[in-house]
Amino acid sequence: MNNLQKKTSKPMLAETQPQIATLALTNLSLTLTDKTILQHVSLSLAASGITCLIGPSGAGKSSLLRCLNLLQKAWSGQIEIQQQDIRQWPAGEDALRRFIVLIAQKPAVFPVSIAENVIFGLSRKQRKTNQDVRIKTCLQQAALWDEVKYRLDEPAKNLSVGQQQRLCLARALALQPKILLLDEPTASLDPRSKQLIEASLKTLALTMPVLCVTHDLEQAQRLSEKIIFMCDGKVIETADSVTFFQQPLKLESREFLRWSSCDCD
Secondary structure, eight states: OOGGGTOOOSOOOOTTSOOOOSEEEEEEEEEETTEEEEEEEEEEEOSSEEEEEEOSTTSSHHHHHHHHTTSSOOEEEEEEETTEEGGGOTTOHHHHHHHEEEEOSSOOOOSSBHHHHHTTTSOHHHHHSSHHHHHHHHHHHTTOHHHHTTOTTSBGGGSOHHHHHHHHHHHHHHTOOSEEEEESTTTTOOHHHHHHHHHHHHHHTTTSEEEEEOSOHHHHHHHOSEEEEEETTEEEEEEEHHHHHHSOOSHHHHHHHHHHHHHHO
16 A cells, blocks of 8 residues: 555545535536547536545646636536536626636736735725725735735735745635635645645635645645546546545556655655
């Protein structure tokens, strides 16, 4: 048994607790320039908790995230949030992207102050309503407030990469999303920044679903309650985290864990 399969501290999901599917995909397929990216992907997320989307490079994980908020539109199949087709989302795509927010791997801060970055996506009316409270609350949720509370008027570019990524999280939270998508959110961060972001995500996941793409399998074990393993544009296996890492059912899953363990040695 490899190191990835030894950890057993995470409790199994309680089968007796019903979970409402907030986001559901049915037969999602995506082909770009004659290359198949996604093949008949079907999956669902419950109303809260962290799901980690894992798999080898080129499996289609990031493309899937971009389909979920219509940054990628050339897909077929069906994506529903609370039984609402996202292509017919009330008030349009901008409203959808406030409901389901995507945070990319590389932090993208705007050339304005730290405070202005937090509220950048808000309307003028929203900015006038408890602006200072919203900025403080979102920075606290992103575990950044104590580091920047006396620097709010400084340019965001002065922050470290890890701080910038947490600022991006705060900016996303200012939109009050109901679903959070993350694409390798800690891939280039130092251990402390990674730890702070993971702690924030665990707290946020108590009240919303979080879907996180990660190549860090140790992180997937720390964070996730549910694992979705993808390969070649298809969902190969879906299981709770403990079961997946201890007793994966599919040959592809076992091979992936074996080779990933070899890469870590």
